[in-house]
Amino acid sequence: MTPAPSGHRGLPEAPDPLPIDVVDNHTHLDITREGDEPLDVAEAIARARAVGVTRLVQVGCDLDGIAFTMDAVDRHPELLGGIALHPNEVPRLAASGALEDAYAEVERLAAHERVRVIGETGLDYYRTGPEGVDVQQDGFRWHIDLAKRLGKALQIHDRDAHEDVLRILDEEGAPDRTVLHCFSGDLTMARECVERGYLLSFAGTVTFKNARGLRDALSATPLENLLVETDAPYLTPSPHRGATNASYLVPLTVRAIAGVLNVDVPTVCRAVSENAERVYGSWDRA
Numbered sequence: 001m002t003p004a005p006s007g008h009r010g011l012p013e014a015p016d017p018l019p020i021d022v023v024d025n026h027t028h029l030d031i032t033r034e035g036d037e038p039l040d041v042a043e044a045i046a047r048a049r050a051v052g053v054t055r056l057v058q059v060g061c062d063l064d065g066i067a068f069t070m071d072a073v074d075r076h077p078e079l080l081g082g083i084a085l086h087p088n089e090v091p092r093l094a095a096s097g098a099l100e101d102a103y104a105e106v107e108r109l110a111a112h113e114r115v116r117v118i119g120e121t122g123l124d125y126y127r128t129g130p131e132g133v134d135v136q137q138d139g140f141r142w143h144i145d146l147a148k149r150l151g152k153a154l155q156i157h158d159r160d161a162h163e164d165v166l167r168i169l170d171e172e173g174a175p176d177r178t179v180l181h182c183f184s185g186d187l188t189m190a191r192e193c194v195e196r197g198y199l200l201s202f203a204g205t206v207t208f209k210n211a212r213g214l215r216d217a218l219s220a221t222p223l224e225n226l227l228v229e230t231d232a233p234y235l236t237p238s239p240h241r242g243a244t245n246a247s248y249l250v251p252l253t254v255r256a257i258a259g260v261l262n263v264d265v266p267t268v269c270r271a272v273s274e275n276a277e278r279v280y281g282s283w284d285r286a
């Protein structure tokens with residue numbers, strides 16, 4: 001295998017542009033991986049636009065990330081914002097006695113017109129141990145309630161917690177527009193989500209060689225429940241796994257999705273674009 005020519009700042013080469021513009025459903029422009037230079041937001045947007053990724057959902061999930069997000073959505077019309085306290089952040093804030101103030105801040109900022117998403121919230125039983133479960137679940141319930149009160153969409157982070165995520169959504173009553181970001185469940189979980197009307201957002205993980213279960217889940221996902229995302233700077237799609245991810249690499253995941261669903265690429269592009277606008281509203285400024 002010939003190594004891909006390293007692009008600007010060592011980022012992988014840009015893939016061929018998509019035939020129809022799409023949305024990156026979930027990215028973290030505020031997060032820089034160790035050893036990387038901080039990304040220039042305007043440049044990241046321009047690189048994405050050049051390959052047909054014209055709109056992004058920027059997700060800030062701690063207080064610094066949220067401040068970044070509020071500033072970025074004001075500056076860049078290509079961005080809508082998602083804000084929440086991440087399930088791994090909630091126990092930390094609770095331990096330092098800062099959780100209630102942080103909730104108040106999220107609630108205040110979430111009213112902003114360009115913030116269309118409460119997320120990512122949910123459960124993470126991988127990074128947070130059993131001692132954090134109760135406070136995490138309370139935090140998840142708080143965010144579900146906030147999304148409903150403000151009429152915003154919900155983006156869920158679910159790591160090793162599929163059953164509890166579905167159970168708590170059932171108990172609380174999910175918001176009308178509920179998205180499982182970086183979907184990581186199996187076929188059964190995908191069916192459960194589709195049945196409930198949730199959207200499943202697939203990241204670069206769906207391109208990984210060992211992700212057969214995830215591709216089975218994808219093949220059970222109707223086009224109207226489908227979204228695509230980077231979760232950048234993480235989860236870089238093949239053949240660049242391990243490199244730094246960014247929105248301009250979404251076409252690799254879109255093409256992989258089309259292959260699994262056995263539909264053409266424009267069909268996937270149209271679906272993820274229309275679904276995003278249905279769930280989050282228009283990116284056009286009022």
Ligand SMILES: [Zn+2]
Pocket residue numbers: 026028059120231
């Ligand atoms: Zn994320």
